[in-house]
Amino acid sequence: MQSKGTLFFKGITHLSLIVWTVISIFPLVWMVSTSLKQRNEIFTNRSLIPNNAFNIENYKDAWFQGNFNVYTFNSVLYSVIVVVCVVLFASLASYAIARLDMAGKKVIYLGFMATLMIPIPGAFISIYLVVSNLGLANTRIGYILPLIAAALPVSIFILKTFFDEMSRELEEAAIIDGATSFQIYYRLMLPIARPALATIVILNTLSVWNEFMLALVLFSENRLMPIQMGLSVFVGQYTTQYELLMAASTIMVLPVVLVYIAMQKQFIQGITSGAIKG
């Protein structure tokens, strides 16, 4: 039996969830809708349905004339290299910090963690200066290295916590069998840490894919820029080519949303553990 009050409460609950679902998705639907409209249509046709729904001219223009083929390639390249390096360096470091007898490991771990707790919003300025002092401004490597460095603390935190919670029995058995510490890392710890590594891969791929600020200060040549900067090509001081801007935005957003829906459990875990870090 349900009282009137409970029914009312249920109604409100459903309604609010549905309303926010619409609010969450609508701007994205509008983005896709605009990307399929023609230039002379975007200001006059306010329905979601384009006059010609199979008009993919904007995508062609964004991809070839707007050079989104180049920007997408760059972003994929940066994401892959950064993530592979972060997984490698962070897992090596956190294994040693969690498990090995190592000089100064407390100080080293505290050092990594300290930067998580002290926010320096203007750090991109001095990163730019360090990178240009090394002669690496406007190079791929000069963009990749700071991104790896920035990703390390959270990743080390996640992995170290994971290793701390692991039982030592398997390792002890391996040590008795004469395994070296590197063999234990490579054959035992890495495979077991797969869930934590998945979190790190997702967290860091997303943050590199969405990175803008550092790219803005480091790159002056279009051929090196990642997608987030590529968007500004369509934004002029007086007029903005919204149909191309929305097509390009769709190109960058679509893979993220698809991967997210396919792996939403790991995604949400990754982002929340990234947020809770401190």
Next chain:
Amino acid sequence: MDASSLPSTKGKPIGNRSKIVKRYLNLAYVMPALLLFILFSLLPIFRTVQYSFTNFNGVNPNYQFVGFKNYAMAITDTRWWEAVGNGVIFALLSLVFMNTIALLLSVAANSNIRGGKFYRVVFYIPPILSGIVVGYIWKWIYEPKGLLNGVLRDIGLDQFTHVWLGSIDTALYAVAVSSMWQGVGGSFILFLAGLQGIPKDLYEAASIDGASRSQQLRYITIPSLRKVYTLVNILTILGALGIFNHVYAMTMGGPGYATEVPALRIYREAFTNSDFGMANAFSLIFGIMLFVLSLIQLKLSQKKD
């Protein structure tokens, strides 16, 4: 096997020595991470401090130390404090509106409702987008001849049409709406995680005792969420004060300086004005402010416990 594994007493000093050597050899594991971290995370922090006392213009290596001059100029710079004020407005709006919406939605999605998982997935879509894309999408919605004004005209509310991003009285709030739209999902997920950690029998006991839904919300749910609340508040404040991408995409700080925020000012001071000394002074002042703010939040929440 080496001597250290032999159970003889004579072997011990050798074992110790090889152990000590190993302690240092093991540093090889952290070296790649540590070197990158020192070079691109720690060194920039020291550089920020160092350059904040100079008149470095980003190019000329013959800069001079100017003492606290940059800091004196920074703390008397009204345009800077207006930018900080804009950040504070973003933070307050987010704390009030964004987090309230997020809290209510998380309570709703947690209430054993059909499709709860679906909502969780959908609400988290905006947070995985980049601030730049979100900024451009909303800029397009706010265009003078764009969707928002068009719909207002369609439903006969012509008098409410507006140059949303181009006029001083609405630009800041228009940007805030876009960043809050994106941010609700993040707070929602954290609140939801907190709610799921509350034991169910608390509610059962309360409803047996005749507590209404709103009483349960007030006396069980909200007190149990205090820790999560602190975390969400800190993240919200840091996020709102540090906003850059939305503003860059939508207004570039305009009209005038109506939507200028600290990160944008720091960026322009360095790359438009070529004053890296000032930029770093602002950056350090701002970093300290944020750090103190999160400490205060943490302290306040511990006091209540």
